[in-house]
Amino acid sequence: MKKKLSVVLLMLSFLLILGGCSPVSSNYIKEVEKVMAWQGVEAKTEGKVKIEYDGEKMEVPIKVQALSKGQDKAYIKMDMDLGSVGKFASKSEDKLPLDLPKTIAMEMYVIDGQVYIGKEYFNTLAKSFKSKSEIKEDFVKLPIDYKLSGPQQEAAMQYVQSTQYQKDFLNVLKVALKDFKPTNEIKMSDGKYVYEADGEAILKDFTAAIATTVKNWNETSKALKPILKGMDIKVSDKELEDAVKGFDLEKMTQSFGDAKELIKPLKIKAEIEFKENEYEEKLEAKYKNEKFGLELEMESESKKSNKDIEAPTSVKTLTKEELNSIFKTSNFFVSVNDKMLDFDVEPIIEDGRTLVPFRTLFESLGAEVNWDQENKIASCKKDDKEIKIFIGQNKAEVNGKAIELDSLPKIKDGRTLVPLRFVSENLGYEVEFEKAGDAKFISIMDKEYAKKHKEEMAKLETQLKDSQKQTEKKN
Incomplete structure (x- = not known):
């Protein structure tokens, strides 16, 4: 009060x-x-x-x-x-x-x-x-x-x-x-x-x-x-x-x-x-x-x-x-190396996993995109990694190795949604998730950018602590 x-x-x-x-x-x-x-x-x-x-x-x-x-x-x-x-x-x-x-x-x-x-x-x-x-x-x-x-x-x-x-x-x-x-x-x-x-x-x-x-x-x-x-x-x-x-x-x-x-x-x-x-x-x-x-x-x-x-x-x-x-606004804010992504379909969370439109995600991560309409397979290739995601199945492949997914890829409003963290991490990226009220903030960063980000955050935290100590001394 x-x-x-x-x-x-x-x-x-x-x-x-x-x-x-x-x-x-x-x-x-x-x-x-x-x-x-x-x-x-x-x-x-x-x-x-x-x-x-x-x-x-x-x-x-x-x-x-x-x-x-x-x-x-x-x-x-x-x-x-x-x-x-x-x-x-x-x-x-x-x-x-x-x-x-x-x-x-x-x-x-x-x-x-x-x-x-x-x-x-x-x-x-x-x-x-x-x-x-x-x-x-x-x-x-x-x-x-x-x-x-x-x-x-x-x-x-x-x-x-x-x-x-x-x-x-x-x-x-x-x-x-x-x-x-x-x-x-x-x-x-x-x-x-x-x-x-x-x-x-x-x-x-x-x-x-x-x-x-x-x-x-x-x-x-x-x-x-x-x-x-x-x-x-x-x-x-x-x-x-x-x-x-x-x-x-x-x-x-x-x-x-x-x-x-x-x-x-x-x-x-x-x-x-x-x-x-x-x-x-x-x-x-x-x-x-x-x-x-x-x-x-x-x-x-x-x-x-x-x-x-x-x-x-x-x-x-x-x-x-x-x-x-x-005036329905998005509660999701997804960025790659601090560049905001613009999805034409709202991401969703199911079983604690975030699903996003696959093409926007794959392209933003610099991957080559492919869609197999007949078999409903969304795939991407970057450097020495190839990922295949089978829509409607808890199944994916990374360089030919079968992996069981804990969230189901699906089609919503004409857009194919895939698990964000699974794709990002298997292409060599780090993912940070934060929530503020109803808003969700997801940061995807490559290894080099993530390292720089952590160093800057640590430096800022040190500066804040030093500032607090100086204030306490003055008081």
């Missing part, structure tokens, strides 16, 4: 940094409170994201139109150009797990908890999952019970989106950051509120914001109670009181370690100008280190709106079962 509470405190501290306590910051908060009272907002945003990695560059232009009314009605239309991302991905040795479209045009309504998605975006999503979707209506209506989270999370989300949360949050901000002086305060320039900082200043203010919150904890903990209740985080008064007990600013600063150097290159600049019943925003963020670079540029105009939002009329209603069949 204390961990949950700590996460909330860290999130709040980071968000509170921008507030400060200067007269300009106080005026800014008053302007924000006015906007929060609006019952409807109409907004337009344009921007682009530039990414550079290992000398390769990509740029993603983004356009967004949005309209909201109250807490129960919203409309959003977003266009993204992913052309440069596709070019970047094509140069990579690793395949993307999904088929990436050149453009994404998303249109969506949310009316009283019901979600409607534009057919163009829906069909694009279906295609990326290699599913067929031929929606003719303009919109797809998701089943009312199709939720990505449980009742507790849904209730928390409703609270976070409410005006009550906005009031509670601003109250925490005022109480927690009493007497806080940020390194870079919000300033006025040509009638605009401007916040500008680099990574070092942000980290410094983040640290100071936590320290100030701890100092003001007696009042802050009281102000925090409505937020914890609204987010359904059950914390007793004693737990809340003890949440900051033993807080050591020096230890926390030391714990950041390499994060200081990592965040240093970050630079951000935000401008906002409030006018009568409207405001304009501009955001610039830049980050650049030896291998990775990121630039974000966004400009938006928002204004108070009384426009109503009505649900679309050309709608295809899907059942939960239909939706799940379209």
Whole structure:
């Protein structure tokens, strides 16, 4: 429970940094409170994201139109150009797990908890999952019970989106950051509120914001109670009181370690100008280190709106079962020397053994493939090894020697499935299997690659142990 509470405190501290306590910051908060009272907002945003990695560059232009009314009605239309991302991905040795479209045009309504998605975006999503979707209506209506989270999370989300949360949050901000002086305060320039900082200043203010919150904890903990209740985080008064007990600013600063150097290159600049019943925003963020670079540029105009939002009329209603069949995702991630394999039929596990489509597996291992249709024999040859697998029988041959299999090769959905570990190991590869929740990760490595992998993992483990020892000494 204390961990949950700590996460909330860290999130709040980071968000509170921008507030400060200067007269300009106080005026800014008053302007924000006015906007929060609006019952409807109409907004337009344009921007682009530039990414550079290992000398390769990509740029993603983004356009967004949005309209909201109250807490129960919203409309959003977003266009993204992913052309440069596709070019970047094509140069990579690793395949993307999904088929990436050149453009994404998303249109969506949310009316009283019901979600409607534009057919163009829906069909694009279906295609990326290699599913067929031929929606003719303009919109797809998701089943009312199709939720990505449980009742507790849904209730928390409703609270976070409410005006009550906005009031509670601003109250925490005022109480927690009493007497806080940020390194870079919000300033006025040509009638605009401007916040500008680099990574070092942000980290410094983040640290100071936590320290100030701890100092003001007696009042802050009281102000925090409505937020914890609204987010359904059950914390007793004693737990809340003890949440900051033993807080050591020096230890926390030391714990950041390499994060200081990592965040240093970050630079951000935000401008906002409030006018009568409207405001304009501009955001610039830049980050650049030896291998990775990121630039974000966004400009938006928002204004108070009384426009109503009505649900679309050309709608295809899907059942939960239909939706799940379209967006069925793979729980298997199989790689050969860290290169992901793309199977057209989902691998299966039977009797503790993983079966995969034979042709994709054989070819990825560099073997020559052969299929005997008459006798239903899948075979492969690599160097001095020849493997024959008899479909429908617990039987295989390696260089003519008969071997009994403990899993039955079979044909599923028109694809021949064979035991992954048996084939891989008999061709001289090592296999590692890991499970995380429902996901299964299988790594196939040749002897040389496996040796290098083990050496790197051992080196990383040693570095982690050394780092822990150094931290313990400092503490």
